[in-house]
Amino acid sequence: MTHTLHRQGTYEELKEDFVVLVMSAKGFNDPGAAPKLGEALKIISKYGPVNIGDMTQGSMYRAGFRIKPVERLLKGGHDRSIYHGVFTDLEAVKKVVDELKAADLGMSVVISGLYDEVKNIIRPHTVNLFLGIWGKTELLPKHEEVLKICTMCGHQFVSRNLVMKLAQDVKRGRISPEEAAEVMASCCSCGIFNPVRAVKLVKQLVQKL
Amino acid sequence: MYINPDRCVACTHCVPYCPTGAIQIVSEGGRNYAKVDDDRCVECWICYRVARCPKDAIEPTPPEKMPFVRRLKFFFASATAVWPETGMAGRGTEEMKTNDVTGRFRFGEIGFALDMGRPTGVGVRVSDVEKVCKAIAPYVTFEIENPVTKLLIDPKTGEVRNPELRNVYLLSAVVEAKTSKELAPKVLEIVRDVSKEVNTVISVGLVSRVKPDGEPEAYEVLRQVGIEAKPNMKVNIGLGKPFVGWE
Numbered sequence: 001m002t003h004t005l006h007r008q009g010t011y012e013e014l015k016e017d018f019v020v021l022v023m024s025a026k027g028f029n030d031p032g033a034a035p036k037l038g039e040a041l042k043i044i045s046k047y048g049p050v051n052i053g054d055m056t057q058g059s060m061y062r063a064g065f066r067i068k069p070v071e072r073l074l075k076g077g078h079d080r081s082i083y084h085g086v087f088t089d090l091e092a093v094k095k096v097v098d099e100l101k102a103a104d105l106g107m108s109v110v111i112s113g114l115y116d117e118v119k120n121i122i123r124p125h126t127v128n129l130f131l132g133i134w135g136k137t138e139l140l141p142k143h144e145e146v147l148k149i150c151t152m153c154g155h156q157f158v159s160r161n162l163v164m165k166l167a168q169d170v171k172r173g174r175i176s177p178e179e180a181a182e183v184m185a186s187c188c189s190c191g192i193f194n195p196v197r198a199v200k201l202v203k204q205l206v207q208k209l
Numbered sequence: 210m211y212i213n214p215d216r217c218v219a220c221t222h223c224v225p226y227c228p229t230g231a232i233q234i235v236s237e238g239g240r241n242y243a244k245v246d247d248d249r250c251v252e253c254w255i256c257y258r259v260a261r262c263p264k265d266a267i268e269p270t271p272p273e274k275m276p277f278v279r280r281l282k283f284f285f286a287s288a289t290a291v292w293p294e295t296g297m298a299g300r301g302t303e304e305m306k307t308n309d310v311t312g313r314f315r316f317g318e319i320g321f322a323l324d325m326g327r328p329t330g331v332g333v334r335v336s337d338v339e340k341v342c343k344a345i346a347p348y349v350t351f352e353i354e355n356p357v358t359k360l361l362i363d364p365k366t367g368e369v370r371n372p373e374l375r376n377v378y379l380l381s382a383v384v385e386a387k388t389s390k391e392l393a394p395k396v397l398e399i400v401r402d403v404s405k406e407v408n409t410v411i412s413v414g415l416v417s418r419v420k421p422d423g424e425p426e427a428y429e430v431l432r433q434v435g436i437e438a439k440p441n442m443k444v445n446i447g448l449g450k451p452f453v454g455w456e
Contacts, residue, residue: 106450
């Protein structure tokens with residue numbers, strides 16, 4: 001389950017893309033974890049995430065979750081929920097981490113993002129490093145913006161063909177970049193897609209079409 | 210996945226949503242309709258779940274009624290479905306995300322997370338998963354809770370358990386294994402070599418504990434083989450309890 005690891009982008013672009021994940025450990029501390037995970041989601045939600053979700057329920061862009069998403073995610077939450085929040089600045093992540101630390105919930109917390117930035121705000125315990133994409137890379141999309149957008153959903157539910165189609169629609173004036181990003185975000189089932197970053201990338205992609 | 214030709218009006222709405230490009234518009238008997246390529250379809254259900262056909266022509270088969278190969282595709286594509294065979298959800302395990310509690314990875318150990326077929330819907334045949342697993346098997350211990358290990362390969366040899374599955378096309382498969390810090394450079398070199406022989410892409414990840422000075426232990430391995438890590442990582446920040454400790 002390495003779905004937040006493979007995000008592509010320049011260092012500057014990744015400065016606007018951090019994912020905070022909270023979960024219990026199966027067989028260790030999952031019994032009775034639901035209220036602690038719920039508390040963590042409330043903390044995440046306080047600091048302006050651009051997307052939230054539970055890997056087992058869906059994201060705030062899921063149909064039916066757009067109104068009062070936090071309440072709905074909390075209602076459906078359980079001991080094995082895996083809550084995510086996506087942030088566009090490290091300062092917000094720092095506030096989330098500080099509050100999670102103070103709350104002492106005992107749940108595992110993982111931050112996906114630039115290591116040099118993250119290690120400046122809290123001591124790292126274990127890391128998952130990304131060494132890049134190996135193998136037949138000629139099978140990847142031609143435009144780097146498509147790759148950057150698609151890898152914001154590690155489960156590969158944002159299709160490269162859909163990204164190109166939506167970019168064409170933006171170019172023709174049928175939809176706005178924001179609307180395109182929202183459709184893309186609705187494909188990502190766990191809420192780790194960054195729609196704010198996607199808007200910028202769609203605008204860049206449109207320039208190339 | 211099945212698209213009912215009697216309902217489909219070939220509006221093409223669903224076509225771009227498919228991550229693997231498995232939906233095509235075909236002409237038959239004087240009319241056009243959308244058809245799913247069974248080989249290319251990975252049962253991710255994005256067409257059904259998100260595209261939302263205006264004519265309700267997309268008709269998924271519930272997983273419990275699927276033949277085994279299609280169920281295999283479904284569970285390797287789903288982010289959340291719980292495998293009946295293993296009781297686990299998702300394509301991989303908790304790996305390092307709960308390592309502050311489980312202690313699955315210790316100092317002196319390096320974990321491998323080889324995401325085959327990712328990103329962008331490239332997908333992977335089981336034969337290519339087998340190629341990688343066979344190559345690294347002598348030097349690693351495969352993660353026993355991982356679906357690839359549980360369902361596809363023999364963890365001792367890396368060979369596929371059922372040869373009839375070799376040609377099955379999956380959205381992705383995460384090979385999870387670990388080895389000692391001393392053997393890790395050799396494993397990385399093997400993965401680098403075998404990645405040139407597979408007809409897919411591999412998103413390569415390493416798991417490592419972090420030394421008190423903030424340096425991931427895996428950097429020692431990477432220096433030996435001349436490979437640099439990307440600047441973004443997944444970072445477990447050690448808030449879980451009962452805590453395994455910093456050492």
